[in-house]
Amino acid sequence: MTRRLLTGNAAAAWGARLAGVDYVPAFPITPQTEIIETLARWFDGGEMRGRLTMLESEHSMVTAAAAAAATGVRVFTATSSQGLLYAMEMIHAVPGWRVPFVLANVSRGLATPITLEPDHNDVLAARDSGFLQIHCASCQEVHDSVLIAYRLAEDARVRLPVIVNLDGFYLSFTREPVEVADPAAARAFLPPFTGRGIEFRASRPVSQAAAVLGGSQYSYFRYETHLAALQALPAYAEIAAAFAEAFGRHHPAVEAYRSDDAEFVFVMIGSFATKARDAVDRLREAGARVGLVRPRLLRPFPAADLRRHLLGKRGIAVIDQNLSFGKGGVLHAELASVLYGEPGAPLLASFIGGLGGRDFAPEEFYEMIDVTRRAADSGRAPEPRLLYTAGELREMRKLQAIAAVERHEDGAGKP
Amino acid sequence: MYRIRFHGRGGQGMKTASCILGDAFFAEGFEVQDAPRYGAERRGAPIFAYVRADRAAINERGIIARPDLVVVADDTLVTVPAAAVLQGVGARTVLLICSNDDAATWTARLKRDCRVLTLPAPAAPEAGQAQAGVGALCAGAAAALVGVIGRAALERAVAAELAAHGAPVVARNTAQALAAYDALAAHQGLVSAGGAVDAGARAPVDWIDLAAEDAAAAAPDIHATATSLKAATGLWRVMRPVIDHAHCHKCSWICSTLCPDSAIAVDADHAPRIDYDHCKGCLVCVAVCPSHAIRAIPERGAAGAVP
Amino acid sequence: MNEHVIHRVRDLPSAHLLGAGTAMCAGCGGLGALHQVYDVLGEKTVFVNAAGCMTLLANYPFTPFKGSWLYTAMASAPAGAQGVRDALDVLLAQGRLPPAEDLAPVVLTGDGSAYGMGLSATSAAIERGLDFLYLCYDNEGYGNTGQQSSGATPHAARTATSAGGRGHPGFKKDLFAIWAAHAPAYVATVIGAEPLDLARKVETAIGLKGPRLILALAPCPTGWDFEPAALVDVGRLAVNTGIFPLKEYRDGRITHTRIPRPRLPVEAYLSTQGRFAHLFSPRRDDAAIAAIQAQVDRYWQGVA
Missing domain, CATH: 3.40.50.970 (Thiamin diphosphate (ThDP)-binding fold, Pyr/PP domains)
Incomplete structure (x- = not known):
């Protein structure tokens, strides 16, 4: 081979x-x-x-x-x-x-x-x-x-x-x-x-x-x-x-990476999950008990496996690389539906990231764990967070200036 | 709440009946729900429509399971299981049948404890003519039986529903509706509003846990052929084609080939044979037979049509 | 195979393959054509159906077919036929299917699919040279939803979406020409009212390989508003007034299999149907009738 x-x-x-x-x-x-x-x-x-x-x-x-x-x-x-x-x-x-x-x-x-x-x-x-x-x-x-x-x-x-x-x-x-x-x-x-x-x-x-x-x-x-x-x-x-x-390669319905003893866990699907795996290693090196749980099967939804891996954790950072307009992340809602009412259900923090291939910085993974930890400490789930920085917005403003959106907005662009 | 079902054939105006009655109830201050039952209805096929009316807002929806009144436009349907005319008909249901047989005959025939009334059946159409709609007649009859709809409200409802078809149609249908209304004057209020299903003393529901079954069975696949023969489309027929074999020239193909429903086969001796279980009564064979050896007779009264 | 088995009307099948008991309307011109076509095609066929009136032919657990059937969707029945044909070819080539088990895919659609939503899939199937028969039952409107106007609706016909005093403003699309422009193996128009012409064309089609269209005008009592018993009369008038030319395309040539002589005035056909009633009542619309007549006349002037 x-x-x-x-x-x-x-x-x-x-x-x-x-x-x-x-x-x-x-x-x-x-x-x-x-x-x-x-x-x-x-x-x-x-x-x-x-x-x-x-x-x-x-x-x-x-x-x-x-x-x-x-x-x-x-x-x-x-x-x-x-x-x-x-x-x-x-x-x-x-x-x-x-x-x-x-x-x-x-x-x-x-x-x-x-x-x-x-x-x-x-x-x-x-x-x-x-x-x-x-x-x-x-x-x-x-x-x-x-x-x-x-x-x-x-x-x-x-x-x-x-x-x-x-x-x-x-x-x-x-x-x-x-x-x-x-x-x-x-x-x-x-x-x-x-x-x-x-x-x-x-x-x-x-x-x-x-x-x-x-x-x-x-x-x-x-x-x-x-x-x-x-x-x-x-x-x-x-x-x-x-x-x-x-x-010799095992592909379970749900990949659980260093999650057995974790307090906090990332849940996400797709290729960016390997970046989360990397973040887990770095966070572990920094002393945090963090893991990754990645469903490979999304349909059928591996509810029992997810419960087994997630019940008893303090908090879950659910990262959705998708957006259901007017609702939020799809994976977040799916996960909530299988954890709600279960004994030991963790707090869920919802993050939207990677839309249209927008990259994740390592620091963002670390920040997500901090947010999730603070939420778990307070007992209140945070508002869903779009991974989008002030720097990105500044760049967007420059593009909008070129596109002359301000002139269009106030009608000044019209002859 | 009043719960009323109209049963007839596609083309007889059952949806019109439900709309007219709905309009009339509404004009009298009722909350109303009226609807035809949609499906693969075709002209001549059994069809029904229904009306609910109440002084309070109506939350019930869907098919009426326990009718207070059932109006049957076509008596050949009463005993046809597929038409489900008698579904949910109980002791307090009034069953009004357009029929030339009288109520006593029907009561004996049906062996049910419901109250049966009849109105004379509308005249059979001439060969080649469509069955005239009887929706207004059925609505007029129902309006009389519930006893809470005035003659004027009925008249306005007919006009409102049929205005788009022109004044002569409105006039003809108004006359029909009022004639039925007046004919049943003696039974005004015979139909009473029914109650709801009692939550305290309900029948048990036999829900089951559906098991996963083999995909070959659990896919909508039909592994047999020509099973359509089990569908008795002969029930759609209002007029029946009858072959006069003495006049048949035994051409061996014309009626059989041109019958769109594959309902005419030709025997070994070249004589055509009509499959009455499936003939829908389109009468194409009557029209195309060059020797005029096929004629049409009304289904009502034809051998075997009514028990 | 160029030999016809059916030479005379007496050769037409007198026992029929298609089962009775379908949910089609009494006097359905589409079913009339299908039942004649099926007698010639036989049961070693798989009908690949698009959404339309005939969706309800296979209504679980009922089917009128002695052979096979697959329901797809309104837009993609020719692609369904492609998948079936390709799969059978692969199985045959690999020796996994005895030749006797082979089937002919037959696309079955109404005009809504054939002239409109399914046209892209049809054009592509023809350009790929797919070996299939396409049977279109053309009742000149979306019949299964109550006869709204389609790409096949003739000028001036009243439909549920052209109910005004002038009827449909557009003109019937020439599907025969669209197919012929692809240079397929065969294109033919047929009508159930002319069974011998229909049977011979289906026989011809069976003998050829490649894309083949049988375009059947399907007089529709429900959608066109005439008595079901008049089905064959209406169909014959469509032919004898020259409104619906019976013809075939083969090897780059178009042949008319019936040239109506004498050609009856179009009003003989139009006046049989409620959808054209506004041309005659309350006032006769001579200009509109003459325009339809002129269009038909122009067509036949072009036929040598």
Whole structure:
């Protein structure tokens, strides 16, 4: 086994290649495009068997992906940001088909304003769709998660599509050492897909995705999709254990870093969590008992694992790289819902940071722990805090001056 | 609260009936809720609409489970389970059926302890003509039975609901509504307002914990073919096509090919056969048969239509 | 396969594949066309359906199909067909699917999808050379929601969103020409009222590979306001007045399979439907009728 430098995009493509994917419906969008370009090259060169088809939109791409999955082949596709949103009708429609496939989403902030750098509002817009979600913090994790995602999606208890999420730029375009799995080992971990009754065949006609009339039937099918998503929790634990056994890397549903004896814990998802890991080490060196808890699975939500890791702590700094307008951080609300009313529930301090790829300074992590500590001492949760400095606002003012917003505001700019 | 359901077929004006009655209640100072039941309703298919009226604000919503009054525009629907005409009909429910059979006949037929009244059924349409709407008639009848709606309020409600269709339509429907209202004058106030479900002595709810089931069963997939044959769309029929085999030229294809519903097959001897379980009564076959060997007769009274 | 099995009306199937008992309206012209098309296509098909009236064909647990079906969405049925076709091709190429188990994907949409929301997905499927049949039941409006005007609504037709005295101000889009401009394998117009013409065109389509459109005018008693029994009359008048030309495109050439002689005046067709009633009553709108006639005349002048 050799390690090589790969971008997150290349790691995702390698995951798909090693999964023996049969079919890739594709559409380009920054910062995802390298994934489909890489796969296209491999199909052309014969390194992959099957077909890559360029669709004319992400909506069509996800339709084709699910339709091919419903026909019984192993399908991979990828998108990002506005593309995920353009596909959103189908993102919500196809989990109900109960067909497995994997979609890599390269997170990127949503318009408006349009931007290229990452945050998680795109993938969180798919939170309630029925797609399962695995969030990665490194290029190695991207590679590994694609293989794990297929086992999960195809598990008889689950049979739902899975999103593997990687942050744009910070993972997609960043090279890191990645141990690419040996093809035979990958095949042993993930045998070729046989359809297992998911099919369109002349001799076995089926009408898939039929309509219903009435809330009672609808409730049954929708709740079954929910129950299948919940069954992905035990299934994931088994699959992650099998992966660890085969490849020596363990990817639990919730990563807990130095949190066992911690008083205060960061909770966040995605690639910036490795910066939090670093901050934990520095804070520990400074004598603070701090840890990191990072959900890799966001759907299904690993409630029991999170309770196990977080109950009894003094305070949690929840860092949301997303923003639900008029409410705040999504992860904060999700976490509160599983901790509220539990004995030993910690104080939650909400921080919004990393919007559109805005970086975190190490000092900000330290400050967040101070804020959380003071709040825990006082017993009152602080107001949610946007990570945004006076210096940033000064720079913003300069830009606004160039954009002549003041003149526009008072009408003086008009002739 | 008054809870009233109108049952009929798509195209018979049940939504109009509920709107007219709602308007009339409202004009008399009631709080009102009226709505059609939306679904895959098509012309001829069983459909219903409902009205709630109360002196106090109405918090109840959705389908009326325990009606005080059920008005049936088309008596062929009464005993059709899919039409759910009798759902929730109890001892204090008044059941008004537009029918040429009398109330005693229906009471004997239904074997229910509800009070049954009848109004003469509207005349069957001519072949090729649409069934005329009877919404105003049904609303007029209901207005009389509840006993709290004046003749003038009813008249204004008909005019308000149908004004967009022009004066002749308003006049025809007003006459219909008032005739029904007057015909039931002897029963003014027969329908009384019902109460609410008692929270103190309620029936238990049998909630269950839904289990995760195999995805093949828990997806909306149909693994059988042509199961649509289990849907009795023959119930939609108001007019019935009847083949006169003595005049059939056995062309073997025209009626069978042009029937949009695949409801006419041709036997080995080239004789067409109509599948009455599914024929919706569009009468395309009547129109296209070159030898005029298919005629239309009213479904009401046709063999097997009414028990 | 260029051989037709269906030469005469007597060759038309007399037992029908499509199951009765669907939720379509009595006298539905779209269902009339579908049931004839299905008899020729057969059950080794997977219908990939877009949102429209026919969404309710497969209404759990009921389906009229003897073959397969997949519901997608209004905009992307051709992409669904792409996914199915691609997957079957991959399975065939890898020997994972016996050829006898192969299926033909058939996109089934109304005009709302075919002329509007689904046009981008359709155009792309054609440009990719997808081997599929597209069956459009064109009832000239968003019928399932109560007949609002669509890209297929003819000029002057009253719809739920063009209920004024002049009806729809726009003109019906030429979907046949849009398809033909892509140079696909086959494009044909059909109508249920002309079963032999329809069956022969579907047979021709089956014998070809690549993108193929069967565009069926679907007279709609509910949306066009006529008695269901008049379905076939209305359809024949659409053809005999020249308003709906029966034609096909193949190998770069357009052939009219029926040239109405004599061509009846358009009012013979318009006057059968409530949606055009304002052209005749309370006052006859000679100018509007003449304009529609002139447009039809111009079309046929261009047909050699």
